Amino acid sequence: MELDSLVLARIQFAANITFHILFPTISIALAWVLLYFKRRFDASGDEAWMQAYGFWVKVFALTFAMGVVSGVTMSFQFGTNWPGYMETVGNIAGPLLAYEIMTAFFLEATFLGVMLFGRQRVSNRVHTLATVLVALGTSASAFWILVLNSWMQTPAGFEMVDGQAIITDWWAAIFNPSMPYRLTHMLIASGLTTAFLIAGISAYRWLRGERSAGLEKALRTGVVLAACLIPLQIFVGDLHGLNTLKHQPEKIAAIEGIWHTERAAPLLLFALPNEATRSNDYALGVPGLASLILTHEWDGELRGLSEFGDEHPPVAKVFWSFRIMVGVGLLMLASAWAAAWQLRRGGELRPWLARVLVGMTFSGWVATVAGWYVTEIGRQPWLVHGVLKTADAASSVSAGMVLTSLLMYLAVYVVLLIAYVSVVFHLARKTAKGGGEVAATTLQEAV
């Protein structure tokens, strides 16, 4: 592949959005978990809940800051990298982005100050309200951006006039065919990512000898949340897949590695999709299972990539991203249920399972990013499905300039990612050493 400015701009945008999504994925659900800890404390007066809150609010503050700064970058890159996007679909994307900024960004960013630092300055009720508003803000932000993303996958409620998309029905555009599925799938993904983060870090503290009541509460919350959400996610993911089959069949064909329309299509467990020969090398699959899952009939017909000419996504990337996502999901199912089983009725984790949970700490990131690669690479070559091609929206900025800035971003992102993960574990070690007492709240500690 030649590194022209289109490819570089795509890599740059992908790098930014990959880095960005790691943090909102945690903060969306973590905001609600913090609210849950706080409400449990208010209701019971049990200090353990506040201990759990005290540790996780620090992680939340750090995560939120990472999300904000990488999000600002995104808002500029629409313009710097994809000017054709707003010129073509600005009438729809513009209002959706504007509403995200106005109803979500300001709400969460403004009340975050009160939520983090205001506990001694406002009443408990106002502090709870601030926490609710921050949580609502993060979720509202997810709503608007997923509306926009879904509209790009399954556009509706508009007509094309002089090369510009003009809205005819806002309701149809917002509640476009894939939106309810994608939004639900993403919100549960956020819940799972947060649940495994909490479970993993709590298991890590537990392995280091901490036995505080706050740790116990957090660990149980994480494990129970994970165990409840993972079957739900598998169910919603299946519905999402059926929805995609209906509206973007070429994406499903790439996911399943189906080159030619066939009946009783196998579910491929392993294959190396080969774009040159337009077939799969070393394919290993379960006969008929893909047809059964997608059409609910053993000999159901699935359309192959050949029906879409050149207008289908790169197969191998989509095929493998999907398998990574599903694979991590299955690991989540096994580990969360095993942990829930061991913890039932006041039981303790076995050390080996605690180690597994530590290993799964950031598993939500892997699954979420892989899932987004499926859906976004799976949308190619379209930027807006059937309306605007990615190549037609690119800017004329020179390849050298894009490459320079790409390298700068990558360097910063790698450093920050390492710093983030190591600081989360550093906070865990420090708290475990203090026997669960969240470190003293001096100025230096808690700014």
Place this chain on the structure above:
Amino acid sequence: MDEAYWLPVIFAALMALAILLYVVLDGYDLGVGLLLPFAGEEEKDWMIASIGPFWDANETWLVLGIGLLLVAFPTANGVILGALYLPVAIMLIGLILRGVAFDFRVKAHADHKRWWNAAFAAGSLVTALAQGVMLGRFLTGFAPGALAWIFALLAGVGLAAAYALLGATWLIMKGEGRLQARACAWARRALVGAALGVAAVSLITPLVSQRIAAKWFTLPEFLLVLPLPVVTAALLLALWVGLPRLASRQAAGNDAWCWAPFVGTVGIFLLAFQGLAYSIFPEMVIGRMDIWQAAGHPQGLWVILIGALLVVPAILAYTVFVYRVFWGKTRALTYE
């Protein structure tokens, strides 16, 4: 007059408001960041505590400003951000470093704190310089050539000095004791740089653009806009004279006027912004495109306008609420 005329005007005004609020609000954050290397270890914590609860919301005004450019003026957005590709990328990296350093400097291993302090200061400086360069490039209509770039760099240094002034006067208002005294000294030094920056941009801009020169130096417009530079000069002078007096009063324990330098500096920003807006309007890309040529379809603009009329007053109201919660001298920030 029809909507095709006044919708772009309203959106240009909204965008200007968002950028102005960003420049003033994040301006004091960035200014405090710029001054960080000159402070002692304990002062650094107080300085950052004074902006900790606000910076996040302050930065959101930038997202709104750039969002309005993106959604209301899609054609200009591509041209402007394409022309500013590198300064924008550099600014974004500065903003990233500054933003994450808030949390990392106190949560990371204690040995790493000084590195995150350095990242905080460097991020603030790079952001301020890049924003000034962007302003300078914009004012010349992205003219090629060394002279235009020297002007842009000059604007960068000027804006950084002006932010430092805003940050120092913020610290005079929010700080106490030694920090306050130091901030008075910082403010006086930054004032020189800011005054030179304002003067340079004001004098050079009409030289670069004949259209802008005509707007300022013809009668009767000249008389109408004359108060802008005159009041700006008066405020600069008042700060220059007043700062040492304020410092000696504060040393004697009288803190009654601690807010005055900050308010005066905000006044300078408002006037300078007013002057720039007067020069630029109704251009969107100077010499190439006016706001009507750049505007998006009225249909999309209406939807945003209705939302903005409902939501922006609420945003302003709860912003005021949060500033009241953290009113007065900075206290230690804790999650407790």
